Amino acid sequence: DGGITQSPKYLFRKEGQNVTLSCEQNLNHDAMYWYRQDPGQGLRLIYYSQIVNDFQKGDIAEGYSVSREKKESFPLTVTSAQKNPTAFYLCASSPTQVELEKLFFGSGTQLSVL
Amino acid sequence: AQSVTQPDIHITVSEGASLELRCNYSYGATPYLFWYVQSPGQGLQLLLKYFSGDTLVQGIKGFEAEFKRSQSSFNLRKPSVHWSDAAEYFCAVGVNNDMRFGAGTRLTVKP
Numbered sequence: 001d002g003g004i005t006q007s008p009k010y011l012f013r014k015e016g017q018n019v020t021l022s023c024e025q026n027l028n029h030d031a032m033y034w035y036r037q038d039p040g041q042g043l044r045l046i047y048y049s050q051i052v053n054d055f056q057k058g059d060i061a062e063g064y065s066v067s068r069e070k071k072e073s074f075p076l077t078v079t080s081a082q083k084n085p086t087a088f089y090l091c092a093s094s095p096t097q098v099e100l101e102k103l104f105f106g107s108g109t110q111l112s113v114l
Numbered sequence: 115a116q117s118v119t120q121p122d123i124h125i126t127v128s129e130g131a132s133l134e135l136r137c138n139y140s141y142g143a144t145p146y147l148f149w150y151v152q153s154p155g156q157g158l159q160l161l162l163k164y165f166s167g168d169t170l171v172q173g174i175k176g177f178e179a180e181f182k183r184s185q186s187s188f189n190l191r192k193p194s195v196h197w198s199d200a201a202e203y204f205c206a207v208g209v210n211n212d213m214r215f216g217a218g219t220r221l222t223v224k225p
Binding site: 004009035040041042043044045088090092097098100101103105106107108110 | 118123146148155156157158159160163165204208211212213215216217218
């Protein structure tokens, strides 16, 4: 079955450490997204990519970085510059950026600070 | 400012009772409108969407929503709630190829 795999399910970060969240899709979608979810704040867009080797900042990109070297993969790195990284991170994809009705979500990664 | 507002942070209903979750948006044009459901520790699942046409849309799991242009609202309804409906519900709007989410409403279902 096609879908999005996010790993790990739970991740712990030490002070000053960079951590990378994995997102892999086998839906053959061109567009991929990273959202951050905090209680009571809904989802906020961190980065998105419309196509391989291209990505754009979202509303809260500071302290994060991404790469899109392969169509199926869109890893998110939470850098030490992100001072409040504890949140639930959701990866999503859609066939193209305009096909919002076909947005498909992974099951998320909970990141916590030790 | 452009926004999506879900006025109710938390709602509790009894099993079998009816449900209405509110959503208001403030965008210049009529955006695409969506409702998603999220179980704890999971991703979001699309319940229904509105693009144009009939303002009452049917979705999965017995949910429906009504678009009211005059009120800039897109409220989600269900005639009879089941215990398995307990989850968090997000209203979202799609405008300019961008998806904007409300803060969510957490639904608790009493036996």
